[in-house]
Amino acid sequence: MKRVVLACEVNGARITAEVEPRTTLADFLRDALAFTSVHIGCGHGVCGACTVLVDGRTRRGCTTLAASAHGRRVETLEGLSDASDPVIAGLQRTFLDHGGLQCGFCTPGILLAARELLARQPAPDRAEIREALAGNICRCTGYGPIVDAIAAYVAEQAE
Amino acid sequence: MTGHPAPGLRWRRLLAGRGRYLADLAVKGAREAVFLRSPHAHADILSINVTAARDAPGIDAVFLHDDLSKVLKPWRGTHGLFPGMAAPEQSALAGKRVRHVGEPVAIVIGESRSACEDALELIDVDYEPLPAVGDIEAALAEDGVPIHAEAPGNVCLEAEKRSAGVDAAFAAAELVVEAEFCFGRHTGIPLEPRGLIAEYEPGEGSLTVHHSHQCPAAMQEAFAELLGLDAHRVRIVCPDVGGGFGIKQQVYADEMAVAAAARLLARPVRFVADRLESMASDIQARHHRVRGRLALDRAGRMLAMDADDIHAIGPYSQYPRSSAGEGRAVLSLTGAPYALDEAAARSRAVFTNMGMSGHYRGVGHPIATAVTEGLVDLAARQLGADPWDLRRRNFATYGKDCAPSALGVSFEHLPFAACIDVLEAHHPRDALHAWRGAARERGLLAGYGLAVFIEMTARGPAFYGDGNVRISTRDYCTLRLEPNGSIAGHASVTEQGQGVETGVAQIVAETVGVPLDKVRLVTGDTDSAGHGGGTWGSRSLAIGGSAGAEAARTLRAEIVEIAAGLLQRVPAELDIQDGEIVDQNGPSGLGLAEIATLAHFRPHELPGGCQPRLVASASFGPLDAPFRAGCGVQLSCVEVDPETGLVRPVRHAVAHYCGLVVNPLLVDGQFKGGVAQGLGAALTEELLYDSEGQLLTGSLAEYRVPMAVETPDITVHHVHLPGEDNPDREALPRYAGVGEAGTVGASAALLNAVNDALAPESAALWRIPASPQRVLAALDPEE
Numbered sequence: 001m002k003r004v005v006l007a008c009e010v011n012g013a014r015i016t017a018e019v020e021p022r023t024t025l026a027d028f029l030r031d032a033l034a035f036t037s038v039h040i041g042c043g044h045g046v047c048g049a050c051t052v053l054v055d056g057r058t059r060r061g062c063t064t065l066a067a068s069a070h071g072r073r074v075e076t077l078e079g080l081s082d083a084s085d086p087v088i089a090g091l092q093r094t095f096l097d098h099g100g101l102q103c104g105f106c107t108p109g110i111l112l113a114a115r116e117l118l119a120r121q122p123a124p125d126r127a128e129i130r131e132a133l134a135g136n137i138c139r140c141t142g143y144g145p146i147v148d149a150i151a152a153y154v155a156e157q158a159e
Numbered sequence: 160m161t162g163h164p165a166p167g168l169r170w171r172r173l174l175a176g177r178g179r180y181l182a183d184l185a186v187k188g189a190r191e192a193v194f195l196r197s198p199h200a201h202a203d204i205l206s207i208n209v210t211a212a213r214d215a216p217g218i219d220a221v222f223l224h225d226d227l228s229k230v231l232k233p234w235r236g237t238h239g240l241f242p243g244m245a246a247p248e249q250s251a252l253a254g255k256r257v258r259h260v261g262e263p264v265a266i267v268i269g270e271s272r273s274a275c276e277d278a279l280e281l282i283d284v285d286y287e288p289l290p291a292v293g294d295i296e297a298a299l300a301e302d303g304v305p306i307h308a309e310a311p312g313n314v315c316l317e318a319e320k321r322s323a324g325v326d327a328a329f330a331a332a333e334l335v336v337e338a339e340f341c342f343g344r345h346t347g348i349p350l351e352p353r354g355l356i357a358e359y360e361p362g363e364g365s366l367t368v369h370h371s372h373q374c375p376a377a378m379q380e381a382f383a384e385l386l387g388l389d390a391h392r393v394r395i396v397c398p399d400v401g402g403g404f405g406i407k408q409q410v411y412a413d414e415m416a417v418a419a420a421a422r423l424l425a426r427p428v429r430f431v432a433d434r435l436e437s438m439a440s441d442i443q444a445r446h447h448r449v450r451g452r453l454a455l456d457r458a459g460r461m462l463a464m465d466a467d468d469i470h471a472i473g474p475y476s477q478y479p480r481s482s483a484g485e486g487r488a489v490l491s492l493t494g495a496p497y498a499l500d501e502a503a504a505r506s507r508a509v510f511t512n513m514g515m516s517g518h519y520r521g522v523g524h525p526i527a528t529a530v531t532e533g534l535v536d537l538a539a540r541q542l543g544a545d546p547w548d549l550r551r552r553n554f555a556t557y558g559k560d561c562a563p564s565a566l567g568v569s570f571e572h573l574p575f576a577a578c579i580d581v582l583e584a585h586h587p588r589d590a591l592h593a594w595r596g597a598a599r600e601r602g603l604l605a606g607y608g609l610a611v612f613i614e615m616t617a618r619g620p621a622f623y624g625d626g627n628v629r630i631s632t633r634d635y636c637t638l639r640l641e642p643n644g645s646i647a648g649h650a651s652v653t654e655q656g657q658g659v660e661t662g663v664a665q666i667v668a669e670t671v672g673v674p675l676d677k678v679r680l681v682t683g684d685t686d687s688a689g690h691g692g693g694t695w696g697s698r699s700l701a702i703g704g705s706a707g708a709e710a711a712r713t714l715r716a717e718i719v720e721i722a723a724g725l726l727q728r729v730p731a732e733l734d735i736q737d738g739e740i741v742d743q744n745g746p747s748g749l750g751l752a753e754i755a756t757l758a759h760f761r762p763h764e765l766p767g768g769c770q771p772r773l774v775a776s777a778s779f780g781p782l783d784a785p786f787r788a789g790c791g792v793q794l795s796c797v798e799v800d801p802e803t804g805l806v807r808p809v810r811h812a813v814a815h816y817c818g819l820v821v822n823p824l825l826v827d828g829q830f831k832g833g834v835a836q837g838l839g840a841a842l843t844e845e846l847l848y849d850s851e852g853q854l855l856t857g858s859l860a861e862y863r864v865p866m867a868v869e870t871p872d873i874t875v876h877h878v879h880l881p882g883e884d885n886p887d888r889e890a891l892p893r894y895a896g897v898g899e900a901g902t903v904g905a906s907a908a909l910l911n912a913v914n915d916a917l918a919p920e921s922a923a924l925w926r927i928p929a930s931p932q933r934v935l936a937a938l939d940p941e942e
Contacts, residue, residue, distance in 0.1 A: 020273070022273070030182075030183075035176075036176075036178075036179070036180075036182075036183040037175075037176025037177070037178075039180070039350075039351065039401070040182065040352075041350040041351065041352075041401075041434070042434040042858065042859045043433050043434050044434065044858050044859070044860065046858065046859040046860050047350060047859055049350055076176065077175070077176035078175075078176050078177075081175040081176060081177075082175070092171075092174040092175065095170070095174055096166045096170050096171065096174060097166065099164075099166065099167075099824045099825070099827065099828045101167075101170055101173060101174065101656075102167070102402075102655075102656030102657060102658070102828055102832065103173075103349070103350070103351070103399075103400065103401045103402045103655055103656025104169070104170070104173025104174070104178045104399065104401070104656065105178070105180065105349075105350040105351045105401030105402060105656075106350050107173055107174060107176075107178075108176045111174070126872075129867075130867040130868045130870075131867075131868060133866070133867035133868075134866055134867065134868055136866075136867070137348075137350060137859065137864055137866065138350075138867075139347075139348055139349060139350050139402050139404070139832070139836070139864060140350075140402055140656050140657075140828070140832045141828060141831060141832050141835075142831035142832045142833075142834055142835030142865075142870055142873055142901075143835065143865075143866075143867040143870045144831050144870070144872050144873050145827075145828060145831060146867070147867070147872075
């Protein structure tokens, strides 16, 4: 199959690659670059486990073509971990304390969705937090502990 | 330590996106497998042409039924306790006939998933469609289509329990309430789909399978048996597993085909299901229709209950556990929380041309609970009794010296009354009535519902063992004192996120007397852990934790003995606390690191000239009781919009008893997640098939699991019995499992809440999911 050139920034590094036009961004990030925090839960844009940031905004990696990231800045949870992003670092801490995860498969997507919410609305209430998670399925926790963890981070910031 | 809300030991890594799930594993030279699946629910295969697919670029092989049968046996899901059960032969790939949509017909192996998918389109299958059984009625219809010649009436298994006087009790009763309950077909949806990588080494006759699975030891048995290999040369390794819920407890035809293909090719073969094939091929569950009756006297004393259950399985009995499990729960638990004089239950599992059925979180418990509790609320309404009071006055008393339930099941002491008292103390009925009244004034229908539940956890060998099914009800733990004074070991419990690894490590840490971070347990690898059951039936912590405690006690005893020699003391005067040897005066100055250094590197300096062992193993499983039971009461509060029929759960609470709570954070997590799955089952989740057996819900857009917005806050209240928080250190503590308890009662409580909301309109609904259409139909049957 014909390939197209893809040049973009992924987690701070300049990347140039050739991809099939049908390759999804999630598959490209996982298979070519080994950013395996991008999880394929449904492959049809419902569950949010493949959430990544494109030019700072959350996108579904499974329904975004890799070629469409040409010239853009792509980030995955790997690029925001290791304390490089204070919001993610804070959320990782409160998720740990409140049991905001179990199997961890939805967790990267949830963290990125929460970070986007907090950038938009630094002091969300519980209903706003739940609303912001409307694109992410968690099958383990029943969501309450995730909401608790995000609310605890918000409370810490208010202190 | 136990009782402490320690976070899961894998969580820091998972929170950094550093989980290693099956699809993340790099295996040099691994080929991808993709399946051609049947588009028909029931059809004869007249011919298959794979020539073009085999020649397609990047394709190594295309295998059909006869190719795999050279190395792979077919199987039957029999159970020795049910010799009358119909268990037709099943094979990894369909041979002459397909019996459900999604049944694997061909496996394509190639360099990439996309190359294999391209090749799939080149396979030409000529099907002759047959009439299909697409629902419960069709399975039992007089002129119904028989799915198997050996089961002409489509009945897989019929089982019944009936106390002697049940008919007379109903005939003489002052009040009999009756309803027909319908349960949608559900599945578990672990967010990580099923998957495996199989590698066969012909030089050793060995098979290694990296497997997203809950029960690696059971799979070792199954792969060995069906592939004709020595079980001790079969290794199953479970990486991080993204949820299980019973879905990853089974033997799957497609997974067997992957192992057979790996054997034929002598190359590693990987298969990861996509969501569409998960919807069609993951096991399905809970598709029941139950006619239930409850007899009472006018004063509100419950006298008798009966349930007549029809359970739609798929086209085969599940191998190796069989399809007896859900019906067995109905036969064990109907009416069980209450002191009944008489009871009867009958369950019929019927074959259909729908997807395979198996064990999803709760296995039949949610059915028995919803029927029982629905009937209790129906009786309360007819009697004008309060649902709290009616339950309280009828609770059964169980225990060592008490009679079994009316269906003949003996339970341990179950503190129903303590649970309902704790629940009501936190959620007083006056406040509930005030909330309900206010919502009704706002034009909403509002109601609350209770559900008393029993969960039979941590089973002993009386079901699988006695039924000649090779499923272990034991767990195993080995612990070593490492040279740095820490404790490392292996356990046969397995982790899918629930945190059992953390719970067992807490028990080990406390029993030995070291901080939690000095314990490291490796799980999920049959090459290192002894044979054990893994995750099913809410068993892991209760059984695996007991094995861990036993091994830890033995290792601690040796450490104390070595310390006593070094300190010239008697062992009984010494203890280990926080990794230090202490006596009644405090720290002795000797720590585990010093003892371990001596024992590993200068053992000749140890007094007495003995060989240090520094390792202890234990295997544990219940021998004295068929199961350990937990119990509790759930409360659901809902608002129903009379215009749209939408049910909105606004609050959910659980008061439960599970013996000793090892880790409240993880126990709460099990309840909250379990309740959410039960609420999903009651509100939105349903696998729909049309009458031709076509699956209509092939994606997560159609099979709707709960999202954050529609899931209420769930509160969990632990009920403790006096004396239990200070267990005897020398006796095994009493743990009951909690993995399924949330799911067991949640649908029942929600359905009761919906009916409480509908009651002022003289409407009732006994079907889940309680979708808007069904609620509207219940409100206006004429529409």
